[in-house]
Amino acid sequence: MSDLKFIGQNMRRKDGPDKVSGKAVYSQDVKLPGMLVGRVLRSPHPHARILRIDTAKARALPGVKAIITHADTIGVRHGFVETPRYPADQDVLAKDKVAHVGEEIAAVAAIDEITAQKALELIEVEYEILPAVFDAEEAMQPGAPEIRAKHPKVLENLANIAGKTETEWGDVEAGFAEADYVREDRFENQLRTHGYLEPQVTLAHWESDKLNVWTSSMGTFIKRAKLSRTLGLPYSQVRIHKTYVGGTFGGKIDLYSHEYCAARLSMLTGRPVRITANRDEIFSAYRHSQTLTIELKTGVRKDGTILAQRVRIINNAGAHRGSGVVVIFLAWGFIMGPYRIPNLKYEGYAVYTNHTTRAPQRGHGAPKVRFAIESQLDMIADHLGIDPVTIRLRNARGPWEELPNKDNTHEAGLLDCIKEVAAKSDYLNKWRHGRQQPDPTSTIRRGIGMGVTTYMSGTLIYPNGSGVIVKLNDDGSVIVLTGALDVGQGAETVITQIVAEELSIGMDDIKLIASDTDTTPQDIGAWISGMTYVTGNATRQAASNAREKILKVASQEMGVPVEYLGVENKSVFNVADSQQRMTYAQVFSASVAKHRGDTIVGEGFWRTMRDEPTHPSLATTKGRWTENYAFSAQVAEVEVDIETGEARLVKAYTLHDCGFPVNPGLIKGQVDGQVSMALGQAFMEEVMTKKGYTLNPTWLDYRMPLIHNMAASEDAEVITEQYRVGKPYRTKEVGEGLVSGVLAGIANAIYDATGVRMTSAPFTPEKILAGLRKLEREKAKELVSQ
Amino acid sequence: MILFEFEHENATSAEEAVTRLHEIETETRFLAGGTDLIPNMRIGIAKPAHLVGLGRILREPMTVDGEGWLKVDALTRLAEIEHSDLVTSAAPLLAASAHTVAGNQIRQRATLGGNLCQETRCLYLNQKHDFQFVEPCYKRGGDCCYPFPKNKKEVCWSVYMSDIAPALMAAGAEVTVLGAGGPVRMSIDHLFSGDGLRPLTLNLGEMIRYVHVPPMGKDSAWGYHKSTVRGGLEFGMAVMALTFRLDADRESCKDARIAIGAVNEGPVRLSKTEAAMQGQRLNKKSLTELAEMASAEVNPLPHHGFSKPHLRDNIRVYLRRAMEAALARAQQA
Amino acid sequence: MLDSPEKTTSSVLRARPKPRLVTLSINGEPHEVVVRPHIMLLEVIRDHVGLTGTKDGCESGTCGACTVLLDGKPVLACITLAVECDGMNVQTIEGLSEGGQLSDLQEAFLDQAATQCGFCTPGVIMSSKALLDSNPKPTVPEIKKALEGNLCRCTGYNSIVDAILQYSGQGVKPLMRKDGAP
Known part of the structure; x- marks a missing residue:
């Protein structure tokens, strides 16, 4: 490990100079001559039948170049999931009815914004208002307004079921019967948004029978697939160009209507069309996170060992399936990952309502699930008189455990994470201190809380793999072609580090061509948390492949067997006689001259769980989920003002098993960002809605953390894997899973500080004060009864 | 981006601006820093046909006269006010409140007069109305109220959220209003109508020209608090400002003024609590009782997701703390 | 009241305001642009002058992505009218x-x-x-x-x-x- 020069080092970001100098080109910055402005007409009703659309007046407006409605589409639907069980249920423009406020009905292309806006106002739509339903549990009741037909394979007498995940093992009832203590709790979560700074924006240009697209996304290949299918074009006729991406956090995956509309309008007008969603639109019509309601029944032995768990999750999925049927699968995974549960019964429902469609959001359900599980575990520990560290150590999974789905925990570092985070935070000395010995002169109570998480590092989902090409230039420098997309997480930097290490070449000598669907190999994109593992291994393989070719040529030229050759600083040298060397430039010339023009191109491919045919069943959870579980234990220290109910995160400690840290500095950035997201989720963020309308579609009223709210964040890795040049490696996820433990830790810390148990997020002053008053009343009652 | 066109001209003097406002026949608005008006034009809740820019009018320097009154040109930017040593010493409440407004970039542009003339706010109002809440509400000249559907046409429970207005009210400030008939000086209390539809008493073509803040005597105390969720950037959930004087015993209170902002259609004085403070010996116990009384006296509108009881809770605690801080500061002086 | 129906009508019917010349020094370079009054400083910087380093995150003055220095002071270009900046110095990220x-x-x-x-x-x-x-x-x-x-x-x-x-x-x-x- 010590001989690694780039891997494991805090190398500065490859894209950093572009980003700090304003040179980085985002989709918003691309402009083409003759560009038209597109805008989308959206539904003002949460649920209505469309009786008539009349675009005649709008078309007649000077400066309007094209208008499209569903009639102008080929009628192909799309969905986050498109499987036989869950066929696509989303039209690119509404057909016959709208099911949420802001649903897309028509789009215009015009010469400028004002004309486009006027055109929208001139489109006449006649609606028949339908009864709407917004609460998931109401929407499930038989007789509720039908948004879409319930899933045919769900046999229960329930309405609006978009999907269901069901699984069990062991015998839960027997487990509860055997348990010394059983408790049931219910946890609720608010609607949150991603808060990407760059608005959704797409520029499309149909030119010479080719559609060129620049769009702010999380993966260009998946965008190409969905656009091609909905437009009825062969993949080869659609090219998604690389741009920098101004934040996604889950909110720019899948297809969005405006992307389709920009493309279709460009095809109709033959001119470039750009559609930018304004921030109000993003808040009130675009996709937010999933709000899971979690009912949790757990039975334990006296010593805290979990015997059985029954979990029922209801997800308010909004007007389409979106990722709502994925999150109810993932929620199961986030439940069964960290702790051994010998008997489990799990049911997850995704329910259609007349809210906006939902998207994944950093952690995709994990923060909500872990908030519930970790809170209840602390409640159990409290009842049993066990401390939070001991109960976690008692149940946490160790290395090489086989999970019920036949996955394996591999070199799991969870036990070390828990022990080390407890030590680092001085957990057991601080725990209960705030409540038992409060400072009588202060209204501030300090508390400490812990949360534990497991997260997948890549799973099988379109296109299930990554390819990378490493090309040597004749001066010995390198070009890397990768489909990976840097959305801020540092993909380009990590890929460059790997190539630099494998070829022993400076990072400045490596140039990347990334995420362009025409010129780079296919890649999964910046989601499902597998970039460093999947694309990283493909990169390593491509670089190794190039290195093998370099060594082979050098071996022939130098008359030295390959085993005696080393590489350093863009040259090959004889290990026995380091004076004997050849530069990569010389190797390149020799290869071209003597190997039939071979310019030394390395190829690499990787797919996670290579032997698995397909992804696990969303219905039953059967099948492998991931071969790489990341584990973490996090601690939150909070301060609560018991007079105002205001709470804040003072410090977060993160101990995580991320395999081998390719770039610890970038990992720290991921940790800090997730701590910030967790505290936003805990204390301040909520998309407020009323009857499907969004009340706070602005950043003044949707409160994302400011610099005032930053918390100290300390992190350390439990390193369970090694990186060796030329060998496959297992890095683990670091970009999504670390919201969870902090959120759960904050909830537990508030309890530790005040005795008030939070069962619904966000943890507002109003809720905390209500809890404190309830405790006072109970105390008063106790005194009276004594 | 504003999706309609309008005329714009710059005035070179306040008098010229006022004259122009009367001359121009289409709907015309003064444009000072624009940090309230421009976002409101963007979402179409203000649609002037013509703007008269005040940015080119030479700003008069802030002065303190012989009697200790601070005179501030209403076109002075908030950043200048918050960082001014003169304001910090002569009118600390004004400096403290200016410091809490929005974010730094806004304070660099926003003016004192503009802050006082800001529109009232409501979640349903402060957003685009392309496909949400499309039908105009009373405030937008229409025929409904979204948050309070039972409200009658003349009633709009939008909230006036200036952070500075309550501070100036508590300080006993006066304003010079410039209109067609020349300048008129009046108590700032008279600036606010208490009507959510038209929160200011200014007539067409009138502008706030100066703000005058009376001197703080050696026996004077002041306190200020703006409650927010995040400690900055956002509008307040409640704003509390107060002044009082201490008697020779350094404990008894007289001439108290308490103003609460961001919870009603205008900033409100708490006259009952003020009266109760007269002659009161201030200590932890009495301040707790007074804050209790103030919290009952104020009648906050639920706004921006905050309930009435919670706003009362917040005001009860933070007003007491602001009073305690004021007392401690005055007793140390 | 913010706008009565009569005023809305009149604002639709009125003649288009004339464009005007705005002179700016951007990162030390003189730039002359012709804009109508509703155009923001941000649009001038990004679209007219082509300096796209300054970002448009919310177009409503709430996120700070469009912060530039106007005569040395940080301001939000997305809510500042270009006509209000005539004759002023603008510094953008490119100028650094x-x-x-x-x-x-x-x-x-x-x-x-x-x-x-x-x-x-x-x-x-x-x-x-x-x-x-x-x-x-x-x-x-x-x-x-x-x-x-x-x-x-x-x-x-x-x-x-x-x-x-x-x-x-x-x-x-x-x-x-x-x-x-x-």
Whole structure:
């Protein structure tokens, strides 16, 4: 490990100079001559039948170049999931009815914004208002307004079921019967948004029978697939160009209507069309996170060992399936990952309502699930008189455990994470201190809380793999072609580090061509948390492949067997006689001259769980989920003002098993960002809605953390894997899973500080004060009864 | 981006601006820093046909006269006010409140007069109305109220959220209003109508020209608090400002003024609590009782997701703390 | 009332306002643009002059991504009318690395990995520059006050504060290292 020069080092970001100098080109910055402005007409009703659309007046407006409605589409639907069980249920423009406020009905292309806006106002739509339903549990009741037909394979007498995940093992009832203590709790979560700074924006240009697209996304290949299918074009006729991406956090995956509309309008007008969603639109019509309601029944032995768990999750999925049927699968995974549960019964429902469609959001359900599980575990520990560290150590999974789905925990570092985070935070000395010995002169109570998480590092989902090409230039420098997309997480930097290490070449000598669907190999994109593992291994393989070719040529030229050759600083040298060397430039010339023009191109491919045919069943959870579980234990220290109910995160400690840290500095950035997201989720963020309308579609009223709210964040890795040049490696996820433990830790810390148990997020002053008053009343009652 | 066109001209003097406002026949608005008006034009809740820019009018320097009154040109930017040593010493409440407004970039542009003339706010109002809440509400000249559907046409429970207005009210400030008939000086209390539809008493073509803040005597105390969720950037959930004087015993209170902002259609004085403070010996116990009384006296509108009881809770605690801080500061002086 | 129906009608019927010439010095270069009054400074910078380093995050003055210096003061270009800036000096992110050489402040952001997706970065750096121009050794509370109007969703802000502390020589060492060929 010590001989690694780039891997494991805090190398500065490859894209950093572009980003700090304003040179980085985002989709918003691309402009083409003759560009038209597109805008989308959206539904003002949460649920209505469309009786008539009349675009005649709008078309007649000077400066309007094209208008499209569903009639102008080929009628192909799309969905986050498109499987036989869950066929696509989303039209690119509404057909016959709208099911949420802001649903897309028509789009215009015009010469400028004002004309486009006027055109929208001139489109006449006649609606028949339908009864709407917004609460998931109401929407499930038989007789509720039908948004879409319930899933045919769900046999229960329930309405609006978009999907269901069901699984069990062991015998839960027997487990509860055997348990010394059983408790049931219910946890609720608010609607949150991603808060990407760059608005959704797409520029499309149909030119010479080719559609060129620049769009702010999380993966260009998946965008190409969905656009091609909905437009009825062969993949080869659609090219998604690389741009920098101004934040996604889950909110720019899948297809969005405006992307389709920009493309279709460009095809109709033959001119470039750009559609930018304004921030109000993003808040009130675009996709937010999933709000899971979690009912949790757990039975334990006296010593805290979990015997059985029954979990029922209801997800308010909004007007389409979106990722709502994925999150109810993932929620199961986030439940069964960290702790051994010998008997489990799990049911997850995704329910259609007349809210906006939902998207994944950093952690995709994990923060909500872990908030519930970790809170209840602390409640159990409290009842049993066990401390939070001991109960976690008692149940946490160790290395090489086989999970019920036949996955394996591999070199799991969870036990070390828990022990080390407890030590680092001085957990057991601080725990209960705030409540038992409060400072009588202060209204501030300090508390400490812990949360534990497991997260997948890549799973099988379109296109299930990554390819990378490493090309040597004749001066010995390198070009890397990768489909990976840097959305801020540092993909380009990590890929460059790997190539630099494998070829022993400076990072400045490596140039990347990334995420362009025409010129780079296919890649999964910046989601499902597998970039460093999947694309990283493909990169390593491509670089190794190039290195093998370099060594082979050098071996022939130098008359030295390959085993005696080393590489350093863009040259090959004889290990026995380091004076004997050849530069990569010389190797390149020799290869071209003597190997039939071979310019030394390395190829690499990787797919996670290579032997698995397909992804696990969303219905039953059967099948492998991931071969790489990341584990973490996090601690939150909070301060609560018991007079105002205001709470804040003072410090977060993160101990995580991320395999081998390719770039610890970038990992720290991921940790800090997730701590910030967790505290936003805990204390301040909520998309407020009323009857499907969004009340706070602005950043003044949707409160994302400011610099005032930053918390100290300390992190350390439990390193369970090694990186060796030329060998496959297992890095683990670091970009999504670390919201969870902090959120759960904050909830537990508030309890530790005040005795008030939070069962619904966000943890507002109003809720905390209500809890404190309830405790006072109970105390008063106790005194009276004594 | 504003999706309609309008005329714009710059005035070179306040008098010229006022004259122009009367001359121009289409709907015309003064444009000072624009940090309230421009976002409101963007979402179409203000649609002037013509703007008269005040940015080119030479700003008069802030002065303190012989009697200790601070005179501030209403076109002075908030950043200048918050960082001014003169304001910090002569009118600390004004400096403290200016410091809490929005974010730094806004304070660099926003003016004192503009802050006082800001529109009232409501979640349903402060957003685009392309496909949400499309039908105009009373405030937008229409025929409904979204948050309070039972409200009658003349009633709009939008909230006036200036952070500075309550501070100036508590300080006993006066304003010079410039209109067609020349300048008129009046108590700032008279600036606010208490009507959510038209929160200011200014007539067409009138502008706030100066703000005058009376001197703080050696026996004077002041306190200020703006409650927010995040400690900055956002509008307040409640704003509390107060002044009082201490008697020779350094404990008894007289001439108290308490103003609460961001919870009603205008900033409100708490006259009952003020009266109760007269002659009161201030200590932890009495301040707790007074804050209790103030919290009952104020009648906050639920706004921006905050309930009435919670706003009362917040005001009860933070007003007491602001009073305690004021007392401690005055007793140390 | 904000706007009565009569006024709305009249505003639709009125004649188009004439465009006017606005002269700006942008990063020291003179620029003359012809704009109608409703055009924002942000549109002039990004679309007319073509400096796209200044970002458009919310177009409503709430996120700080469009922060530029106007006569040395940080302002939000998305809610500032271009006609109000006639004759003024504008500094954008591009002005900090004239000749392709990054400024020390930009280098400090790289050293601390204080940029991730990078969309807030130009605005954050311009707010930081405005602070440091007037206050070369700001305290952490002063940094927070100067940057409270700049939203960043990626970093949690810790690395941004560190970058400013490093640049201002307040004991923070670089976290990241530059490329060096092995």
